[in-house]
Amino acid sequence: MxxxxxxxxxxxxxxxxxxxxxxxxxxxxxxxxxxxxxxxxxxxxxxxxxxxxxxxxxxxxxxxxxxxxxxxxxxxxxxxxxxxxxxxxxxxxxxVIEPGARAAALETRNRRAGVLATEATVTSGAYRRAVHAFDAGISVYEQACPAFVPLIERGIVDGPELERVATGYLTPLMERRVDAVILGCTHYPLISATINRILGPGVRLISSAxxxxxxxxxxxxxxxxxxxxxxxxxxxxxxxxxxxxxxxxxxxxxxxxxxxxxxxxxxxxx
Amino acid sequence: MxxxxxxxxxxxxxxxxxxxxxxxxxxxxxxxxxxxxxxxxxxxxxxxxxxxxxxxxxxxxxxxxxxxxxxxxxxxxxxxxxxxxxxxxxxxxxxVIEPGARAAALETRNRRAGVLATEATVTSGAYRRAVHAFDAGISVYEQACPAFVPLIERGIVDGPELERVATGYLTPLMERRVDAVILGCTHYPLISATINRILGPGVRLISSAxxxxxxxxxxxxxxxxxxxxxxxxxxxxxxxxxxxxxxxxxxxxxxxxxxxxxxxxxxxxx
The missing domain is CATH 3.40.50.1860 (Rossmann fold)
Structure with a gap:
């Protein structure tokens, strides 16, 4: 068939x-x-x-x-x-929300997950709700990253400027000891290498895409x-x-x- | 590790x-x-x-x-x-509810799913909600089967009495043209052969277990x-x-x- x-x-x-x-x-x-x-x-x-x-x-x-x-x-x-x-x-x-949320819920070992997304998505709380539909006990930390989309659309997908901006967004998540992070915006796979490097090998990066x-x-x-x-x-x-x-x-x-x-x-x- | x-x-x-x-x-x-x-x-x-x-x-x-x-x-x-x-x-x-509900949502071709469960589970609507969390457009038909558990616990897991009771429960679901049915009670895998035979090869039987x-x-x-x-x-x-x-x-x-x-x-x- x-x-x-x-x-x-x-x-x-x-x-x-x-x-x-x-x-x-x-x-x-x-x-x-x-x-x-x-x-x-x-x-x-x-x-x-x-x-x-x-x-x-x-x-x-x-x-x-x-x-x-x-x-x-x-x-x-x-x-x-x-x-x-x-x-x-x-x-x-x-x-695009539920598949990434499910993967994060399956993969977090310490049940602390982060979400990188636009301000609108963070405000909607949609990823938090979707992760909790699988496991209501996972702590979900959502980080709005308003500078990412403009940078990516200008073609800036690596280098010191992106590095500086990304470090600013990721530091609060790392301080929360998340061990799984969802790329909750369809633009972000273009900068996943930089994000991965900053988060380090102990954190699993999950692409919603x-x-x-x-x-x-x-x-x-x-x-x-x-x-x-x-x-x-x-x-x-x-x-x-x-x-x-x-x-x-x-x-x-x-x-x-x-x-x-x-x-x-x-x-x-x- | x-x-x-x-x-x-x-x-x-x-x-x-x-x-x-x-x-x-x-x-x-x-x-x-x-x-x-x-x-x-x-x-x-x-x-x-x-x-x-x-x-x-x-x-x-x-x-x-x-x-x-x-x-x-x-x-x-x-x-x-x-x-x-x-x-x-x-x-x-x-x-035991979410895994079976997810499988039904993934497998139904015509987006019409049935649930066999105890009266308490049907009344709770938990399977319907769980299927709709994956796909809100799936029609879910829940059938309470109060006679199954007593029969199974008496050791009656095949034969004409079970067949008659099961046909009574399954006919309304078949009239609804469901093509995926969840065994929504942990006792029911013991009678899955009979249920499968009555439903026929066009219906996928999903074991929550x-x-x-x-x-x-x-x-x-x-x-x-x-x-x-x-x-x-x-x-x-x-x-x-x-x-x-x-x-x-x-x-x-x-x-x-x-x-x-x-x-x-x-x-x-x-």
Whole structure:
């Protein structure tokens, strides 16, 4: 049995491409469609009701393209829309918060976990709640890192400036003796080497992007929804759609995908 | 690194031995201590506050025996005490509800899942909530099966009487077109062959006992808490403790463990 329908992945912008990248690494035979809502980025400063409305528009758009599953590759949209989307659509919908939270709960030895995220995500408390759904006794320390996204989008993913900023954010977590830290923003995998070095070998760094990709694989394989290739070279295709300038999307997005995006299509009016 | 401390498992009576059996099958090198609170069985008819008090007494007792983890192998005690126990004790504590619920959420293709459980568990709505924590859009149909436990404890685990009773319970679930069914009571693995036959090959039967054992293995291995044997024959030992007549426990319990219990010790006054 083979299900050739694509997996739909969306984010407010390019950050969710780190999730797409992990999905492609783990499930190379799957077709994917990525939607970046670059005309309305960022979602973090908007009202949650508005974000839910945007998410529903995009999911409808992806379902019209016959996706077999939807991944909300955006922390803000996951917090705003995941549960409502699961109740409203027939295809499985997953977000980026629960998989990372579960991995942290499984991996912390001293039951002290840290979360690095944007201010909006920290304020929502979504990671804390998700970790506690697995183990209510884990101490969760959330650290807002407002300077990371602007640095990463300017291309600063290593060097002394990032090092200084990261040390400032990580020191309070290290003082709390956390032994597992969740990268709770889709931009952060680009700076994981620096974060890992500062935290040291005793702390496990958990990528929400990587854990979400693993969960996509589990759901598709356990439900029998994987695409079976006709021959080993028959890899999946990726399609990129965005709601603002496609060239800008391709340029910035290639860094997040760690691979060149040759062409992105503008979305028809949603 | 090897952690030789035992895993503690408890239930109101003998039902949780199906969970212990799955843990021993999957983790043969682990030492285990099973506590059956046979003096106070069943928990299902009691007040939740009282059950939480019993669970805390037993967990304190197990921690005094230096367990590295506690498994609440009882649906009622999980609903009553899991979250509070996770917050109160330093060792990891897991219950039997979340692992089965997660497996059902991962495996249902049509997002329609059934739950077979005691009346107390169905009334608590714990499985429905746990499935919805993973996917809020899954339709969950819960079926109380009050006749199963008395039949199983009388040794009736197949034959026309069980068949008739089971058909009565399963028909409403089949009419709802569920394609995944959770055995939401630790007694039910003993009658899974009959349930499987009635449901047919299109429905996946999920054992909470088996899924809980898998979760124990995940937590111990990912945290580095497994016991490493000195040589391949160095299997783990199991110790059985109960709060009422040890001979009666060993006699009834052997059927649930699918292996003879040679000796059970009476609990010292808790």
């Amino acid at each position: 083979s299900d050739p329908r694509p997996i739909g992945v969306f984010d407010s912008g390019v950050g969710g491409l780190t999730v797409l990248s992990e999905i492609r690494d783990r499930l190379p035979y799957e077709h994917t469609i990525y939607f970046g809502d670059t005309a309305r980025v960022p979602y973090g400063v908007r009202d949650l009701t508005e974000v839910r409305w945007f998410a529903f528009e995009i999911i409808h758009y992806l379902i019209d393209l016959d996706v077999k599953m939807v991944v909300i590759a955006c922390n803000t949209a996951t917090a705003a829309a995941l549960k409502a989307a699961q109740r409203s659509f027939d295809v499985p919908v997953i977000g 990587g854990q979400t990709a693993l969960e996509v694989g589990r759901i598709l394989s356990r439900r029998g929804f994987l695409r079976r290739p006709k021959h080993p070279d028959d890899e999946g295709r990726s399609t990129y759609i965005c709601s603002a300038d496609p060239e800008e999307f391709a340029l910035l997005g290639s860094r997040f995908l760690e691979e060149e995006i040759e062409a992105a299509a503008p979305a028809a009016a949603l | 090897s952690d030789p401390r035992p895993i503690g498992v408890f239930d109101s009576g003998v039902g949780g031995l199906t969970v212990l059996s799955e843990i021993r099958d999957r983790l043969p090198y682990e030492h285990t201590i099973y506590f059956g609170d046979t003096a106070r069985v069943p928990y299902g008819v009691r007040d939740l506050t009282e059950v939480r008090w019993f669970a805390f007494e037993i967990i304190h007792y197990l921690i005094d025996l230096d367990v590295k983890m506690v498994v609440i192998a009882c649906n009622t005690a999980t609903a009553a005490a899991l979250k509070a126990a996770q917050r109160s004790f330093d060792v990891p504590v897991i219950g 088996g899924q809980t054992a898998l979760e124990v293995g995940r937590i111990l291995s990912r945290r580095g808490f497994l016991r490493r044997p000195k040589h391949p024959d160095d299997e783990g030992r199991s110790t059985y403790i109960c709060s009422a007549d040890p001979e009666e426990f060993a006699l009834l319990g052997s059927r649930f463990l699918e292996e003879e219990i040679e000796a059970a010790a009476p609990a010292a006054a808790l």
